[in-house]
Amino acid sequence: MTTTASSAQITAQLTLTRPGFTLDVDLQLPGRGVTALFGPSGCGKTTCLRAIAGLERAQPGRVEVNGEVWQDDAQTIWRATHERGLGYVFQEASLFDHLSVRGNIDYGLKRTPPARRKVALEQAVDLLGIAPLMDRKPQTLSGGERQRVAIARALATSPRLLLMDEPLAALDAQRKAEVLPYLERLQHTLDIPMLYVSHAIDEVASLAGHMVLLRKGRVLAQGRTNELIVRLDLPLAHGDTAATVIEGTVQQHDPQDHITTVAFSGGHLMLVSPRAHATGEPIRLRVQARDVSLALTAPCDTSILNVLPATVVALGEDSPGQMMVALDAGTTRLLARVTQRSAQALALAPGQPVFAQVKGIAIVN
């Protein structure tokens, strides 16, 4: 086995040329947690995953995962896919229809030498909530159930890296919402890094701490998801889906009004939450730019619960007639989408103190 001294990090320098398309990326990713590959159709997300998996050969290429070198053309190192210890989950779960769910998961387990087994069968089954399905045949399962079985099977191989290529894309919104919490649970429980391809920015924002933004085979930006989604120079901070993820701590929960108060670097936010959250629990919140409005003086007699003092950092044009405003509330960057007319009427400019009125907040996890 070829290893180097570097610790939890994934690096991939990949050049791969096809007629009409060149992938040329230098990825520097954390070796823990979920990293999303995000970008428009055809930008090279799947090609990146396949090159990291060794299913396609980048030339030249170098891939190193948590100290193990999988490819290094300069040193003529090449590990075949089956020697990389990968889990791969695709859009459509490719289960063996002649085997039961248990048989499918056992198949993954048996391919893993006992010394390398980190994830017990029971743990994979429990994390994906599939215990009641173990004796069923795949063709009797719903799409969401099949996908959970496919993920459990990949996990049962105790992969060094789990590659997921749009694992929720074939599911309708309801099934997606059913599988997403399991994926969130995985990353909190297992120390298996995941690379996650998705088109859906809300999925990325809730799952991935880190992301790579791809365009036409190149890296447009890579870094912490919370930071990239609010950068006005990048496409994510534009349009209807622009949003901020706020990391905070539950301060209290009022069971009478079902209101949870969350403390974060910019103050407090209150949100309606039917579930009682424990005091001190870390919590991530998503605030959409279209749900934030601005005022120059503190509004009074308003039904809006959350008014945060903030400072304008930058303004950018969004769509015709709309501006995107980046704000700092404490050390937290927020986005507000306001009309161009309002931006002019308030004479919004960098450095200006404002009050951000936050109308809608969603709990991410």
Ligand SMILES: Nc1ncnc2c1ncn2[C@@H]1O[C@H](COP(=O)(O)OP(=O)(O)OP(=O)(O)O)[C@@H](O)[C@H]1O
């Ligand atoms: N087997 C192949 N042979 C030739 N060209 C291919 C092949 N697979 C993909 N391509 C091309 O390579 C480019 C990158 O494709 P890739 O599948 O990596 O994009 P993607 O970002 O994953 O897209 P999508 O989101 O639509 O799945 C595209 O231009 C695509 O047409």
